[in-house]
Each structure stands twice: as C-alpha cells, then as structure tokens.
Amino acid sequence: MAESTLPKTYDFKATEERVxxxxxxxxxFRPSNDPRKPGFDEAKKPFVISIPPPNVTGELHLGHAMFxxxxxxxxxxxxMKGVPTLWVPGTDHAGxxxxxxxxEDILRTEEVTRDELGRDDFLKRTWSWKDKYHGIIxxxxxxxxxxxxxxxxxxxxxEGLSKAVREAFVRLYRKGLIYRGPRLINWSPRLRTAVxxxxxxxxxxxxxxxxxxYRIKDSSEFIPVATTRPETILGDTAVAVHPxxxxxxxxxxxxxxxxxxxxxxxxxxxxxxxxxxxxGALKITPGHDPNDYQIGARHKLPIISVLDQAAQIRAExxxxxxxxxxxxxxxxxxxxxxxxxxxxxxxxxxxxPRSQRGGEIVExxxxxxxxxxxxxxxxxxxxxxxxxxxxxxxxxxxKVYRNWMENIQDWCISxxxxxxxxxxxxxxxxxSMFCAYDEEEARAEAKRTLGKEVELTxxxxxxxxxxxxxxxxxxxxxxPEQTEDLKxxxxxxxxxxxxxxxxxxxARMIMMGLEFxxxxxxxxxxxxxxxxxxxxxxMSKTIGNVIDPLEVMDKYGTDALRFTLLVGSTPGQDVNxxxxxxxxxxxxxxxxxxxxxxxxxxxxAAPKEKTGDLNWTLADAWVWARVKxxxxxxxxxxxxxQYGEAGRQIYEFFWNDFADWYIxxxxxxxxxxxxxxxxxxxxxxxxxxxxxxxxxxxxPFVTEELWTRLKEAALDHSANxxxxxxxxxxxALIIARWPEPIAQEGWEDFNLRxxxxxQNLVRAIRNLRxxxxxxxxxxxxxxxxxxxxxxxxxxxxxxxxxxxxxxPAQLTISKTLKERPENTIPLVSxxxxxxxxxxxxxxxxxxxxxxxxELKEASxxxxxxxxxxxTDFANKAPAAVVLKEQTRLQGFQSAASSLEEQLKAIGD
RNA sequence: GGGCGAGUAGCUCAGUUGGUUAGAGCGCUUCCCUUACAAGGAAGAAGUCGUAGGUUCGAGUCCUAUCUCGCCCACCA
Numbered sequence: 001m002a003e004s005t006l007p008k009t010y011d012f013k014a015t016e017e018r019v020x021x022x023x024x025x026x027x028x029f030r031p032s033n034d035p036r037k038p039g040f041d042e043a044k045k046p047f048v049i050s051i052p053p054p055n056v057t058g059e060l061h062l063g064h065a066m067f068x069x070x071x072x073x074x075x076x077x078x079x080m081k082g083v084p085t086l087w088v089p090g091t092d093h094a095g096x097x098x099x100x101x102x103x104e105d106i107l108r109t110e111e112v113t114r115d116e117l118g119r120d121d122f123l124k125r126t127w128s129w130k131d132k133y134h135g136i137i138x139x140x141x142x143x144x145x146x147x148x149x150x151x152x153x154x155x156x157x158x159e160g161l162s163k164a165v166r167e168a169f170v171r172l173y174r175k176g177l178i179y180r181g182p183r184l185i186n187w188s189p190r191l192r193t194a195v196x197x198x199x200x201x202x203x204x205x206x207x208x209x210x211x212x213x214y215r216i217k218d219s220s221e222f223i224p225v226a227t228t229r230p231e232t233i234l235g236d237t238a239v240a241v242h243p244x245x246x247x248x249x250x251x252x253x254x255x256x257x258x259x260x261x262x263x264x265x266x267x268x269x270x271x272x273x274x275x276x277x278x279x280g281a282l283k284i285t286p287g288h289d290p291n292d293y294q295i296g297a298r299h300k301l302p303i304i305s306v307l308d309q310a311a312q313i314r315a316e317x318x319x320x321x322x323x324x325x326x327x328x329x330x331x332x333x334x335x336x337x338x339x340x341x342x343x344x345x346x347x348x349x350x351x352x353p354r355s356q357r358g359g360e361i362v363e364x365x366x367x368x369x370x371x372x373x374x375x376x377x378x379x380x381x382x383x384x385x386x387x388x389x390x391x392x393x394x395x396x397x398x399k400v401y402r403n404w405m406e407n408i409q410d411w412c413i414s415x416x417x418x419x420x421x422x423x424x425x426x427x428x429x430x431x432s433m434f435c436a437y438d439e440e441e442a443r444a445e446a447k448r449t450l451g452k453e454v455e456l457t458x459x460x461x462x463x464x465x466x467x468x469x470x471x472x473x474x475x476x477x478x479x480p481e482q483t484e485d486l487k488x489x490x491x492x493x494x495x496x497x498x499x500x501x502x503x504x505x506x507a508r509m510i511m512m513g514l515e516f517x518x519x520x521x522x523x524x525x526x527x528x529x530x531x532x533x534x535x536x537x538x539m540s541k542t543i544g545n546v547i548d549p550l551e552v553m554d555k556y557g558t559d560a561l562r563f564t565l566l567v568g569s570t571p572g573q574d575v576n577x578x579x580x581x582x583x584x585x586x587x588x589x590x591x592x593x594x595x596x597x598x599x600x601x602x603x604x605a606a607p608k609e610k611t612g613d614l615n616w617t618l619a620d621a622w623v624w625a626r627v628k629x630x631x632x633x634x635x636x637x638x639x640x641x642q643y644g645e646a647g648r649q650i651y652e653f654f655w656n657d658f659a660d661w662y663i664x665x666x667x668x669x670x671x672x673x674x675x676x677x678x679x680x681x682x683x684x685x686x687x688x689x690x691x692x693x694x695x696x697x698x699x700p701f702v703t704e705e706l707w708t709r710l711k712e713a714a715l716d717h718s719a720n721x722x723x724x725x726x727x728x729x730x731x732a733l734i735i736a737r738w739p740e741p742i743a744q745e746g747w748e749d750f751n752l753r754x755x756x757x758x759q760n761l762v763r764a765i766r767n768l769r770x771x772x773x774x775x776x777x778x779x780x781x782x783x784x785x786x787x788x789x790x791x792x793x794x795x796x797x798x799x800x801x802x803x804x805x806x807x808p809a810q811l812t813i814s815k816t817l818k819e820r821p822e823n824t825i826p827l828v829s830x831x832x833x834x835x836x837x838x839x840x841x842x843x844x845x846x847x848x849x850x851x852x853x854e855l856k857e858a859s860x861x862x863x864x865x866x867x868x869x870x871t872d873f874a875n876k877a878p879a880a881v882v883l884k885e886q887t888r889l890q891g892f893q894s895a896a897s898s899l900e901e902q903l904k905a906i907g908d
Numbered sequence: 909g910g911g912c913g914a915g916u917a918g919c920u921c922a923g924u925u926g927g928u929u930a931g932a933g934c935g936c937u938u939c940c941c942u943u944a945c946a947a948g949g950a951a952g953a954a955g956u957c958g959u960a961g962g963u964u965c966g967a968g969u970c971c972u973a974u975c976u977c978g979c980c981c982a983c984c985a
Contacts, residue, residue, distance in 0.1 A: 008944080009945085009947075073967090144954095179972090225985080226961030226985060228985070229985090272984095274984055277984050277985070278984075279985090281985090283985070284985095290983080291983080291984080291985080347942070350985095353983090365930085396912065397912085399912070400911075400912060400980070403912085403980085404981070407982075464945095502980095505978095511948095534919090534920070536978085567922085568919090568922085568933090569921095570923095572913085573921095574914095574979090576921080578920060580933075580934050581933065581934075582918075583934090583947075584933050584934070585933090586947065587947040587948085588947090589947090590945070590948090591944090591945065591946050591947085593942065593945080594944040595942090595945075598954090599944085600944095601944070602944090642921075645922070645923075648922065648931090648932070659944085659945085660950095664946095667943095757939070764932095766950060767950095770938075770950070770951040770952075771952095773938095775940095775944075776940055776949095776950075777940095810966095861929075864929090868965085868966085869960060871965055872965085872966090873927095878927080880927095881927050881928085881966095884927090888928065888929090
C-alpha cells in the first residue's frame with residue numbers, strides 16, 4: 001500500500017473556506033439554465049427557493065443554521081439531479097427589532113434618544129447599522145455552506161423591493177382592501193407603536209383581582225364588580241350584568257357612578273356577561289378592552305381613552321392625569337379603599353399580553369391605524385391549501401393553517417416607526433388623502449380632485465415588516481416588473497421555514513402571491529421544527545442555554561452541525577440539539593475522511609489496467625447490491641421529504657457496511673494483486689464515490705474535498721470515476737455509467753443472503769473467542785460443516801479465516817460430519833456448524849450450558865414460527881412474507897437438530 | 909374553551925403504503941493503539957414501543973377511549 005500523504009484527522013477548518021470559495025469561483029451556485037445567459041431554454045423547469053430573509057439585527061443563531069441546512073440540502077439535491085436551481089438570498093430590515101436595537105445603541109453610546117436625533121439622522125444611523133450586520137450575517141450564512149446565488153441577493157428595503165411594496169399597497173388600496181380608521185389595537189407603550197395581534201404574546205402571571213363597589217346613583221345600593229386592571233375604571237362607560245341575573249337585573253337601566261370620578265354611566269344588560277365568574281357583573285371599558293369594545297359597540301356606548309401613547313393617564317383620568325398606568329392603579333385603589341368603595345383583593349393567575357419584541361405589557365387602545373381587509377385574501381389562500389395545490393409538510397400543519405385562516409381578523413399594517421417602508425399616502429391640509437406610487441403622482445391627483453395645488457404631507461407611519469415579507473417570493477425576482485427572472489423562476493418551488501412563522505409569513509405570502517401574481521408563490525411548504533437545547537428548552541439568553549452555531553462550527557465543523565440538524569430531526573418536530581451528537585457526527589466526517597484516505601491509497605497502489613475480466617466476489621456483489629438498495633431508498637425518501645431518514649440510512653451503510661465490512665475484505669482482495677486488486681480498487685472507488693454523492697447534500701464540504709482528491713487519484717487509472725465537473729445524483733448515474741456486470745436474475749438477493757450467512761458466522765466465532773478469552777491475534781483451528789453452504793464456505797475461505805482469525809493451514813470444510821472430533825467446542829450459526837478443537841479451553845459444564853441456552857432459543861423460535869405458520873397467516877399474508885418465515889423456520893430447525901446432536905455427543 | 913403534537917433502551921431521539929427477532933448516537937461491561945481511522949476496532953448487556961380496548965392472519969405503525977407532558981389559537985372581567 002502506498003503511503004498516503006493525507007493527514008489522519010480531517011481538517012475541516014482548512015477545507016471549508018477554501019471549498020466554499022472554490023464553489024463561488026466556479027459559479028456552482030448560479031442556475032445552470034439562466035435567462036440572463038446565452039443558451040437559455042425556457043422549457044426546462046427550475047427548482048427555486050427564496051431564502052427566509054434573516055433580520056439585519058443580529059448574528060447567526062441555530063434557527064438560521066437549521067434552515068440553511070435544510071434548504072441547501074434541497075437545493076444541492078436538485079442541482080445534482082441536473083435541475084436548473086436557484087436559491088435567492090437576502091435579508092430583512094425587520095422594522096421593530098432593528099429600530100429597537102439602534103435606539104438602544106445610540107442611547108448607550110451617544111446618550112441621545114431617537115426623538116432628539118430626528119428622523120433623517122436616525123435613519124442614517126440605521127442604514128449604517130444595517131450595512132454592518134448585513135455583512136456579518138451573510139458571511140455567516142456562507143459559513144454554513146449555503147449554495148445560494150449571491151448575485152441575486154436582495155434586501156427588503158432596497159429600491160426594487162420598496163417599489164414592490166408601494167405597488168402592492170396602492171393596488172390593495174384602490175381595490176378597497178386597505179382602510180384607515182380608529183380601532184382598538186394593541187399598543188406598545190415603550191415602542192410607542194401599534195403591533196398586530198400576532199405580535200402579542202401572552203404569559204401566565206400572578207396578579208390581583210380587585211373587587212369593588214359600583215354605587216347606584218341616588219341609592220345606598222351598589223353592584224360589586226371585579227377587575228384586574230383598576231386603572232381602567234377611569235375609562236368605564238357602563239356596568240354590564242346578565243339580563244337574567246336575579247341579583248342584578250333590577251339595576252338594568254339605572255345609573256351607576258364611576259368610583260372617585262363620580263361620572264354617571266348606565267347599567268346595561270348583556271348576555272356576554274358570565275354570571276358564574278367574579279361577581280357576575282362587569283365593568284365596561286370600550287377604550288381599553290377588546291370585549292368591552294364590542295359590547296360598547298352593541299350598546300352605542302361612548303369610548304373614553306384614559307391612557308396616552310406612553311401609557312400615562314390622560315386628562316380624562318381627572319386627579320390621576322399624568323400618572324403612569326401602574327402608579328395610577330395603586331393610587332386609585334388606595335383612594336377607593338379610603339372612600340370605602342373597595343371590597344377585597346384576591347390573588348389571581350392571569351394571562352398578560354406582552355409585546356413580542358419589547359417584552360412590556362401592551363395595552364389595548366383606540367388608535368387610528370391602517371388595516372388590510374383580510375377575508376377576500378384569506379379565502380383563496382385557504383382554498384389553495386385545502387385543495388392540495390399547496391402541500392404542507394408535515395401534513396398536520398394544514399389543520400393549523402386552516403384553523404387560523406378561518407378565524408383571521410383584519411391586519412393592522414401601520415407602525416409608528418421610522419425604519420421601514422413609508423405608507424404611500426399623502427394628506428392635504430383639508431384632511432383629504434391621496435394614495436399614490438410617489439409624491440408627484442399624489443400631487444397630481446390632489447390637483448385633479450381639489451382643483452388646485454396644495455401642500456401635501458406624507459403619512460409618517462411605516463408598514464409592518466411582514467407586509468414586505470409577504471411579497472418576498474416575487475418581489476425578489478423583480479415584481480412588479482415582468483423581468484426574465486420573474487417569468488422563469490416564479491412561482492418558486494418549496495418554501496422552507498420554521499413552523500413558528502406559518503401565520504406571520506407563510507400565510508401572508510400565499511395570500512399576497514395569489515392577489516398580486518394570480519399564482520401560488522410555491523407548491524410545497526416544508527416546515528422544520530425549532531432548535532432547542534438538550535433538555536428541550538427554548539434557547540434563551542436569560543436561561544443561558546444558547547448554543548452559538550459559530551462556536552459549534554469552530555469546534556466540530558460545519559458538516560457535523562448540518563448533519564446533526566438534518567438527521568436528528570423529522571419535519572415539524574422540534575430538535576433538541578446536543579453537542580454530544582454534533583461530536584458524534586464530527587466523528588462521522590472523520591470516518592469518511594479516513595475511508596477516503598484508504599481508498600485513495602488503495603487506488604494508487606493497485607494496477608492501473610486490467611488484463612481480463614474477473615467475476616465479482618461475494619463481498620463485491622454484496623456491497624454493490626447494498627449501494628443500489630441504498631440509492632433507491634434514498635431517492636424515495638428524498639422525494640417524500642424524509643431527508644433525516646435518508647441521512648440515517650446512508651450513515652449506517654457507510655459506517656457499518658462499507659467501512660466495517662467491505663473495506664476489511666477489500667484489504668484481502670487487494671493483497672491478491674493483479675486483476676483482483678484492480679477490480680477491488682475500482683469497486684472501492686465506485687462505492688465511495690456514490691456514497692459521497694448521496695451524502696453531499698448533508699455534508700457538502702468533506703464530500704467535495706474527498707471527491708476532488710478521489711478524482712485526482714483516479715486520473716491515471718482506468719477506474720470509473722465520473723469525469724464530469726459537477727457531481728450528479730446517483731440515481732441515473734448507476735444505470736447510465738456503471739452497467740451491472742452481473743447478468744443473473746435475482747443476484748442481489750442471492751448475494752445479500754449469502755453475505756449475511758458469512759457475517760453471522762464470523763460474528764458467532766468472534767463472540768465465542770471473546771467469551772473464551774482468546775487473544776485477538778491468536779489464530780484458531782476450526783472445522784466447518786455445512787451441507788447447504790459448502791460451496792459458499794469453500795469460496796469464502798480466505799475472508800473467513802482473516803475476519804475470524806482462523807488458522808488457514810488447519811481449517812477444514814466438509815459437507816457432512818463423518819465423525820465428531822474429540823474435545824471440541826461446537827458452535828452453530830444458521831446452516832453452518834463449527835468445531836473448535838480447543839481442548840485446553842473446553843469446560844464440559846460450561847459448554848453444555850451454552851448449547852442448552854442456544855437450543856432453548858432455537859426451540860422458542862421454532863415454536864413461535866410453527867404457530868405462526870399454522871394460522872391464517874399462511875393463507876392471507878403475501879407469498880414472499882410467508883416464504884421468508886418458512887425459510888427462517890427451516891434454519892432454526894436445522895440448527896436445533898445439530899445442537900441436539902452436539903449435546904448428546906458432549907455427554908454429561 | 910378550541911386545535912395540534914409528543915410519550916419507544918439509563919439519556920437524546922429515529923422508525924410513512926401494517927409484515928423478519930423494534931434501531932441509532934451517547935452512556936455502560938469486556939478485550940484490543942491490528943499498516944484508513946483510538947474522533948478507532950471487536951464482542952456484549954439493556955426496551956411487555958404511556959395505559960385500556962378494537963380492527964387485522966399480523967399493530968410501535970390504523971381506530972376508539974384514557975392518562976401525562978408540550979405547543980398553537982381564542983382571551984372571562
């Protein structure tokens with residue numbers, strides 16, 4: 001064997017950067033069929049993914065690693081199949097998140113607020129922040145091996161996408177699907193902006209339930225009422241009771257007095273009130289509670305806003321004006337206690353609405369905002385999934401999607417932020433508004449409508465980030481322009497992302513895609529699970545269990561991280577990432593490396609040409625049958641989006657079959673020299689090559705590196721390495737390039753079965769050696785007896801002696817046992833009996849026990865199988881399944897009878 | 909309140925048209941630095957697949973009920 005110059009340990013650090021640069025340099029990430037290039041063929045159907053654009057707020061986390069691994073796998077798989085493939089990269093401006101970060105940053109470093117800085121300056125700072133973090137994140141995405149076409153990279157606030165956003169807004173507006181008006185919305189006092197329902201998260205927190213008296217005017221009577229937010233009492237405009245409530249119905253129509261303020265409000269009857277809960281009477285604050293808002297609307301109650309944008313009490317709150325909401329709560333309650341209006345407080349678990357971004361408690365407030373009328377968009381989007389035109393993987397998310405779509409509410413799209421797409425609406429001094437693509441157009445329209453030139457001011461608000469995200473699959477391809485890219489690459493193929501943004505993003509893309517392009521933006525939605533820590537907890541800075549993917553890659557390599565994420569998960573199911581698993585997969589990469597190293601060395605040492613044609617050995621045929629089986633099942637699994645299972649099977653084949661068995665036998669075959677060595681080297685190369693191809697979508701770096709080296713090694717050799725530049729997927733390759741040299745029907749099964757017999761025999765002998773404490777290097781004498789497998793054993797003598805460490809000089813193989821040798825240890829492995837003349841090691845008592853144990857096991861199996869075969873199983877199960885069981889039964893029967901004989905022979 | 913998912917070896921998890929004796933990694937026991945790999949090799953121990961029924965020749969896999977945990981949606985003051 002030639003000395004290999006490659007290091008014993010795979011150096012992923014040295015490989016990754018170089019290989020990625022090489023890919024980019026070669027243009028591997030560009031679509032093979034590109035409308036921008038000569039020779040474009042529009043008939044070829046492409047495979048397209050739009051990246052879920054990472055926010056420009058921060059750095060890489062495992063969620064990014066997950067989607068890059070998944071999408072890169074899909075992209076590479078399709079690219080290898082020869083499909084023109086495009087993966088569009090890009091980043092998201094992430095309105096609230098980014099603005100918050102920048103605000104914090106300037107406050108910390110320059111001690112100025114955004115208001116002090118002013119809108120223009122603030123935006124300047126934000127753009128430079130964006131430039132910095134965009135650079136970081138896109139470098140990190142590359143580090144993960146993402147094979148996206150960087151020449152087509154987009155940003156949600158770039159010129160083209162901003163144009164798309166304006167176009168979308170104007171179209172919806174003109175269609176009457178966008179309206180503006182005062183509504184009860186979720187208000188984030190710290191960010192001082194509206195947020196959508198989806199951006200509110202509820203947390204279980206212990207609070208107090210305050211019981212107090214609602215006095216009836218001109219009476220000493222009162223209605224007891226409970227609330228969790230006493231400060232909202234200041235905005236009450238009614239007290240509601242159930243119309244059939246015997247306790248309170250007499251008060252309906254009466255006038256109640258708001259505590260402390262003594263404002264007069266009506267007592268009303270409404271079925272919404274739950275008689276069982278609290279006191280059975282409800283205070284109504286239409287200005288600060290969604291349910292009260294609806295009740296208020298039913299009863300035409302006035303709406304009082306008691307909180308301002310910073311959640312401080314407004315003038316309507318009388319003596320409490322100017323107080324913070326929580327301060328007002330305390331003060332008001334104390335005053336009520338003093339006035340004898342309080343009854344009691346109880347500890348109470350409630351769900352507190354908090355802002356997804358800022359984390360502070362959001363307040364329902366009346367505010368003038370922009371909304372999208374969503375029903376007309378949601379209906380076709382729901383139908384698309386229901387009819388199966390869009391397939392969601394895993395399927396059960398279809399129900400989740402439907403559930404949400406059926407109950408969808410109008411979407412509040414305006415945000416009182418600076419960082420984002422400004423709403424394309426201008427106001428005239430008289431208040432009339434003009435929605436247009438730009439100011440010029442708005443001015444013209446204003447002139448037409450108002451009959452004169454007027455000064456216009458643009459709406460100060462920006463759009464919800466998700467509004468632009470909803471356009472992503474087509475805006476990134478040039479929409480609203482009918483670009484070549486849009487025509488060819490749209491609709492995209494698969495949308496891959498985490499299930500946590502199914503509503504935020506996926507649903508909106510489907511709605512907007514249908515609305516604006518008339519087509520579904522993709523045909524498949526693949527939802528991956530969330531990456532959690534080892535114990536299944538969400539990663540969070542406060543728990544301190546955040547795993548940094550960069551550190552993981554530094555320590556174990558990108559391939560190991562990717563393989564762990566891909567193989568450790570199943571669609572839609574959260575994956576608990578443990579570093580131990582990553583380490584195990586780093587070991588796998590190293591295993592690949594060393595197997596590759598061995599094969600390359602073997603190739604170098606083997607003859608360069610063959611002199612004639614040789615038959616395949618059992619091991620050759622077996623490994624080839626296995627690799628074919630593996631290719632077929634990988635194909636099937638890839639087509640069904642079961643990538644994890646495919647990865648597992650490839651891993652097992654490579655390690656347990658190829659490395660542990662075939663390479664070991666190949667060593668013997670190579671040692672024979674001549675054509676046998678030529679052929680073995682050839683097959684080693686082929687199987688390694690195919691394995692690398694199957695693994696490439698999972699672990700692109702190590703496979704690319706090995707493949708390159710393998711090609712180099714094969715240059716002066718007539719072995720069959722594919723000389724094409726790009727690695728293609730094995731499915732077609734096996735058939736086209738490497739036709740099978742074995743012509744007989746059923747050769748795969750035949751060889752798989754025979755090899756299994758050989759493996760079992762070797763294992764049984766090794767087991768016996770271990771039990772008897774025979775030294776690993778010590779060759780032992782064995783007599784093999786088998787009627788059925790005589791030829792097989794004879795033929796595989798060499799492999800057998802080497803693998804089981806038998807003494808070749810004293811090995812005998814016979815069809816029948818003429819005379820049982822003295823002082824032997826017998827062993828039965830399926831159809832083969834083995835006798836070891838190891839008199840020094842025989843202990844008749846021990847032997848008897850062992851044989852009896854084996855016989856007992858065999859008898860149990862015979863019993864089980866006989867029973868099974870006596871049932872309807874024999875008639876109803878498929879013939880192949882029945883045959884299998886019958887064969888097994890025969891095996892156990894022959895084993896049992898020879899065990900019995902041996903027991904007899906051993907005597908007492 | 910509605911919906912969804914999970915419960916398989918000590919731990920973390922695979923297991924998709926129902927079909928051998930249910931698998932992997934880590935951990936554990938014994939042996940081995942054998943010329944691809946000690947990030948390795950060989951042998952081994954370890955599970956009544958949450959529980960109870962049902963369908964079927966056959967159920968971890970399908971159906972029903974039930975328990976436990978988790979998530980999402982709706983938000984009863």
